[in-house]
Amino acid sequence: MVEFIANYKSLLIYVTLVILSVFILRFLTKFFIKWLIKKETNRLSDAPVRSMKMVKMTLNLLWLVLGVIALSAVFVDRDKDKLLVGYFKTASYIGIVTVVTIITATLCNLWFKHRIDQKITDDFDPTTYKFLRYVSVFVICFIGLLFGLMAFPSLKSVAQTALGGAGVLALIAGVASQEALSNLVGGLFIVLFKPFKIGDVIKITDTMVGTVTDITLRHTVIRNFENKMIVIPNAVINKEKLINYDLGELKCCEHVELGITYDSNIELAKKILQEECENHPLIYDNRTELEKKDGLPIVKTALTKFNDSSITIRAWAWSSSFGHSFTLKCDVYESAKKRFDEEGVGLAFPTRTIYMANANNPENK
Structure with a gap:
């Protein structure tokens, strides 16, 4: 045993240093990320904890891969050292590119999120910033992927062409489906x-x-x-x-329609429907000054249709917004039904009259 240690002392020291270095790097990564998460969580309520954990996982995997490559040097011939150095550089490059991409995308996403919150606080439209946030994060991740592909000789020319400028669009068009491109263009148009x-x-x-x-x-x-x-x-x-409903003027005209029976008093039904609409607190007076001077009612009512078993009367009720119009319509339906019951106006429902041929003929009994 002593002779074995004496013969392979340098290799044992090398292996020990590599393993120790991996453990130290993993410990430092865990300690740093934990400290960073705690600090950012205290400073920001929306700290990117998930992104930091992804960085931690990437670095830990990188240290492990580099440690395995370094230990492989003990078991391979010396003519393979150049190949191992290449693997070491490739793994380091991919790991660094991945970490930089994650951090850059996270910072970009945070910046846009704060801008969106500021726009909402100042009562401005945040649509453009929200869409640009997705575009920016996608572009950063896509460029990071291209830089990662440059680590492989067979794909290096493709990545360099894509990073050159117009090649980005050509590559996207080549690998993306027509539907995906249509959705992207559609989002830009919106x-x-x-x-x-x-x-x-x-x-x-x-x-x-x-x-x-x-x-x-x-x-x-x-x-x-x-x-x-x-x-x-x-x-x-x-x-x-x-x-x-929010493009241009917000006011909204709601058609409040009720079907009454043919023997009901049409004028009374129109009057009740008009009064119930005008008495509602959400009604909006859409009359012009001339119409007000002429004494025209706030809510116009009319008979609009003869049906099989009912007559449809309609009220044109205006409200300040679409949401208010729906509430107004529901409330008027309920209050108008109560008024119709009190005033003797019948709400129609489907009926059918059947005539029996030769009903009094004894042979049919």
């Missing part, structure tokens, strides 16, 4: 031309109505009135005809 922005209430179909909460590179997120999140690809939403 941000540039602003048919809607974050916070707007939009209606695409009867089942897709809600508030826009986010616009990403791929899709737009809408929170409906049931608090469910609807995810719509940007390429799809750009092709649809939609209603933006």
